[in-house]
Amino acid sequence: MNRKINVLYISVGEGGSDIALLNMLNGLSVYENINPVVLVNPRKVLIPELESRNIVYKIVNYKFSLWPRFNYWSEKIRYPWRLISNPIKNFIAVKKIIKIASDYNIDIIHTNVGVIQIGYIVAKKLGIPHIWHLREYQGPEFKMCQFPSKKFFFDKLNNDNNYSIAITNGVYNHFKLNQQNSCLIYDGVLKNNQTRFILEKEKYFLFVGKITDNKGVTELLEAFIEFAKTDELYELRIVAKFTINEYTRTLIKKIKKSGLQDRIKFLGYRQDTYELMSTASALIVPSKFEGFGLTTAEAMFNGCLVIGKDISGTKEQFDNGLKECGLEIGIRYSTLKELTLAMNDVKTNGIQHYVEQIKNAQATVKGLYSIEKNTQEINLLYKKTMNKINRRIIK
Structure with a gap:
């Protein structure tokens, strides 16, 4: 033996x-x-x-x-x-x-x-x-x-x-x-039997990760602030450990200047992240150079649409889905303007428009991750x- x-x-x-x-x-x-x-x-x-x-x-x-x-x-x-x-x-x-x-x-x-x-x-x-x-x-x-x-x-x-x-x-x-x-x-990321899909989504975009410039948080805030100029309902919810430092102070100033303190919510570390993913209108992954993009795959397992920066690990996951399914499994963007437009598209189209995309994303992550x-x-x-x-x- x-x-x-x-x-x-x-x-x-x-x-x-x-x-x-x-x-x-x-x-x-x-x-x-x-x-x-x-x-x-x-x-x-x-x-x-x-x-x-x-x-x-x-x-x-x-x-x-x-x-x-x-x-x-x-x-x-x-x-x-x-x-x-x-x-x-x-x-x-x-x-x-x-x-x-x-x-x-x-x-x-x-x-x-x-x-x-x-x-x-x-x-x-x-x-x-x-x-x-x-x-x-x-x-x-x-x-x-x-x-x-x-x-x-x-x-x-x-x-x-x-x-x-x-x-x-x-x-x-x-x-x-x-x-x-x-x-x-x-x-x-998760086991094959750990997928879920909830059709009824709530009016919030979600970010999960570290609050650093490398993770693209500045770009995320600026895009949401621009999006909020034509929207009064959606929130941006940020699941991350929040520490006061020079970088986060600049974010706080930016939020206060926008007047969106009640709609940009820092939730801290949460045990119910997967539940938040399952009911979010979309998870946004603005990272400048994600190695793999764990949260991208987690969101897809949990039936959440992903809006991701078309670079490094996030791009590779999107490319893998395109190769596996012949269709896009998320919404790609490259610039701040494109991210703002993606948020507006999700708001305008509604979740029914993206059901097939979400299902293809789940099939991809089950097969690969x-x-x-x-x-x-x-x-x-x-x-x-x-x-x-x-x-x-x-x-």
């Missing part, structure tokens, strides 16, 4: 990548051949979810392997400290993770995002395989600069000890991956990796 594979997962601790990780762990539990241990940082947001699933976790303080940001005054003030302290924290983290990996007889280290490099370092020191789950675009144009350099990071990706998973073709091509030590595996499909491919990758190691030992 084959023994179980002990996998150490290195998480971010919050956000979409960890939702994808939890979905993956849920799906892998069916196979009963994986012993997961999850590394979390002191943010601890992920811990209740792991405890509810009886998954072993360890808390270690580690940082992204990126040059610190230098955009706002607060970031500029902290820059020297972060430039020094982040590598030191990661150096200490490597020591701790080596002990954890040894204590749990880890076979594979699976780092859940590309911006964390400590998992690769530990795996190489221990001589065990490392899997890098690449979920994001990196580089100056994406405000994510690899530390200490792009070449240093790409050398790691191409190392024989590493195997990379890209969550979209766009990410795969961005990192110039090759079939020898990498593959494309789309995220698992189900938890069952994702975890089947991940499990096969683990087995392939272990077989490769066993052949090395025999030789």
Whole structure:
């Protein structure tokens, strides 16, 4: 009887990548051949979810392997400290993770995002395989600069000890991956039987994600403000953790100036996000460079029309739907003006006009982004990796 594979997962601790990780762990539990241990940082947001699933976790303080940001005054003030302290924290983290990996007889280290490099370092020191789950675009144009350099990071990706998973073709091509030590595996979003469709929609547009410029929140607000000049009923509801900082202060000023405080609603973090999706007139995805676009697929599973910026991961999902169904599965836009027009079209046409589009979207996400499909491919990758190691030992 084959023994179980002990996998150490290195998480971010919050956000979409960890939702994808939890979905993956849920799906892998069916196979009963994986012993997961999850590394979390002191943010601890992920811990209740792991405890509810009886998954072993360890808390270690580690940082992204990126040059610190230098955009706002607060970031500029902290820059020297972060430039020094982040590598030191990661150096200490490597020591701790080596002990954890040894204590749990880890076979594979699976780092859940590309911006964390400590998992690769530990795996190489221990001589065990490392899997890098690449979920994001990196580089100056994406405000994510690899530390200490792009070449240093790409050398790691191409190392024989590493195997990379890209969550979209766009990410795969961005990192110039090759079939020898990498593959494309789309995220698992929901199970095949977890679709719903409610015909009666309410008069609000929905945004789900982080409140940052990269996520396109400024463009979203400006488009809704323009749309509201000819509409008095629709609301914009934003599901996201709201933190007061220099960026959010500019948003608050913009909203106050528009006089739409009662119609632009920040809902904070919600447990009923899927319910909100199912009754929204549309989910808007204005992100400037979405890696995959988890909320896009979630909305489609939940019978919600998606208005998305025609770029990166969102574009790839729309393209996949067009290829699968021969018809568009969402409303694409490229400019602020086009986003405003899309909102007006949804208001004017009514939901009946988009029923076929929503149904095609559901068929696409069930076929490509189900938890069952994702975890089947991940499990096969683990087995392939272990077989490769066993052949090395025999030789």
